[in-house]
Amino acid sequence: MKQFQARVIKNGHVNLGPDKHYYSVPYRYIGKRVKLLYSRTTVEIYSNYERIALHKRNKNPYGYTTDKEHMASTHRFKSDWTPDMFLDWAASIHEDVRLYILQILERKQHPEQAYKSCLGVLGFAKKAGNERLTVACQRALSYGVYNYKTIQTILENKMDNYEESLFANELPMPDHGNIRGEDYYK
Template identity: 75%
Template structure:
């Protein structure tokens, strides 16, 4: 008797959702803190505070109860999930952060810094994905000085490794002051529980 009155089961299984508050960065992305992963939202929401609702499989972004973006949840840290139509560069809309401005800033420090920033911008599918790395690297000039940053970028260009962490490690380990013939193929060995070291085998 009751079967006739039953409604069909939902097409999608219920998933528990959590909330996270974030501000849309100038590169048009928000960070889901628990995963340290960045998701794009439409560029007109840059600078706005938004709410992220996330489940095991999806991330939804809301502004004033309106859903403005939805992405599959990706848990890889410090990487980007980007929808092309969200980006300011797709619509020729100029924000405070643009590739040309970063290249001009880098050129004012040194040509090697400009070349390094150019490599970072070229390696990303969308320029907005590189903006945080660019501003992080260029800001190191205030702490380390223009000359040291230029030397660090020159060494990193030789490694063929293009990211903020590489420049930071070179400066922290004072590798920018090494002779070019020394440690040409070495980056600092990261500490890791699975790496026992040479003394383990003695």
């Protein structure tokens, strides 16, 4: 058996460094340091010499092995979240919101890692309204940037109210003696 020390992260999992795989532990150990003993086939997790979890070893990098019993009852509902749930919710607002949520989900190796971001984006429908969220998603889609922070920035700065013509038409270069212009470089 080999050993590895780690801290339990906020989602109730601990990372086995050599495999880069995450294993669940009971939620009450969040934030605590634990010892992982692992063999070719199993991973045992200990806190103060007491075994708190036993999992079959999985070498899938950045994957998650989760025992539902380890999750706090208040957080178990999250395990019922699915990509389809978020996509259906987004589609009920507007097709462009659904496209944006789809992009967020597709950019994560595991859709579960994107759920918090999806929840945040869709929560703006309540705060800012469906119409503003739709325009913000359309703008963010045109930027090709897919995350919660982008939508938050667009809405906070009221960029969803900007006229599209401001972005579509470039202003001509001013005529000035210190500006060489495009012909200078040919």
